[in-house]
Amino acid sequence: MTLSNKSTKKNTTQQKHPHYVDCDNCSMQAICQPIGSDNQAIDLTNNYLTRRVEVSAEQSSLLPKTPSTCPTLFDQASPLTAIFAVCSGTFKLCQKNDAGIEKIVGFRFPGELMGEDALFLERYNYSAVALGDNSVCEVFVEPLSACSQLAPELQQNLIQLLTKQSYEQQRNAHAITGKKSADCLLAAFLLNICQRNAKHSGSESVFELTISRQDIACFLGIRRETLSRLLSKFQHEQLINLNGKQLTLLSLNQLKKLANL
Amino acid sequence: MTLSNKSTKKNTTQQKHPHYVDCDNCSMQAICQPIGSDNQAIDLTNNYLTRRVEVSAEQSSLLPKTPSTCPTLFDQASPLTAIFAVCSGTFKLCQKNDAGIEKIVGFRFPGELMGEDALFLERYNYSAVALGDNSVCEVFVEPLSACSQLAPELQQNLIQLLTKQSYEQQRNAHAITGKKSADCLLAAFLLNICQRNAKHSGSESVFELTISRQDIACFLGIRRETLSRLLSKFQHEQLINLNGKQLTLLSLNQLKKLANL
DNA sequence: GTTTAAATTTGATGTAGATCAATAAAAGAG
DNA sequence: CTCTTTTATTGATCTACATCAAATTTAAAC
16 A cells, blocks of 8 residues: 555545545556665655645635635646646536636546646646545656656656556547537546546446536536436436436446447 | 758659648657757667658559558557658548547648657557648657667657647647537637648648548538538638638638637 | 525527538549 | 549528526525
């Protein structure tokens, strides 16, 4: 187990999110494990890594709830200081275009990265907002860069991480874009989020949907009314079941058929 | 000038594409220039780089014209051997999903990369097809990898290249996805391709459109009939002019307004 | 608990773009 | 050059989704 005592303590004080990701299933793994496979492995990670930092709505509970005090991990266009891996909870990634119109460009679940695509411009490409009480691992870029100059293996791992991310990014984009009908789009989305959460939620077909209808609709590029109608339709057709926030996919096969066609 | 004599010769024997990209404007630059800024710079590039390879429809002119003999640079799912930069011409990138439905996931213009996102899986994620008579620079991955083990600076440059690509990829995706109306989508697309070609075509508002209507429509996710109607509408509204393959954007401002809203 | 506000669902109607169908214009073949 | 095939444009209709509007549920505030 790679967690420090401090982190474990945090885990016991807050039980709302039982689904912490294993380090083994985390995309950050390439750069946050001690390098070298022998017994004399050096652990450089202390220089740049902080594990399980909480990012919660409660952090700012004393302040009035305005958009500016919402639980934002980092803001679009601000200078890159660290890249993050989600430990628990869900984040939404928002991007404003030149015209100032805000769009949700993605969601991040445990084991997934945020901010790593800012390494080029050294400014974040989107804002990351916590949906509920979340936690993240934080990798500070400056010391990471310094360490990777010294350790070729770390640098190699960083390349591996970046190429993997590039691939994942494209794959997720492809899962959504180019779907014609809204049915198709929604089916693809539901399958996508359940699959991405399968490893730590324990099931491929059950997921706690903390994302609001508004946010899902915005991400998919449809109206919330349309989304609502479709969810109802899917439920009537026994494709899914929605019980509060608990989403269950009842027929993976039928959903896949819908999503691919 | 960084081109070899051989390359320059090729340039004179084939005049159909006057718009070869400058190496200075090419995304491959980080890894295809001699490293070290001093006079004793070593040139490792001979080990893995071949400049200006032609990829043309004419290559296979003796064979019957079937889809299988079309000028494909590489095929989706085949093992990664090299990554490419476009020197001249236009490529379309096609991707088949699990259901076997083919989609155009992008176009590549001079100075842009192809196949670099295959470094993780070591298999190409899409097929690259030349539209007309094109040329590319070819970087063989195995020797590149070997060289980068020896030269930390090259490895650093490779990281830079990958992070830049990740950023560009996301930016281009964002330019297209999430646009509601087809007008908006088309305006964004026209601006995008003209901008990406501005440096080597010499103009931000003129572009030789070698891509077929079918391919554009497929990429944008609309029907060719709709595309046709929109192009006619744009022409009536004096937003663009189409003369054969010559596309001219008549009002960048109005197009931008259309694209952003 | 009650009250208020926000989020979600359901209903009625309008419109953008798909689909079907027919020309028209380019591009190849001989 | 003519003939054939492919690609692009224009027209008529149909449908999925957006939009406007109201009801209902859920969550937050007190």
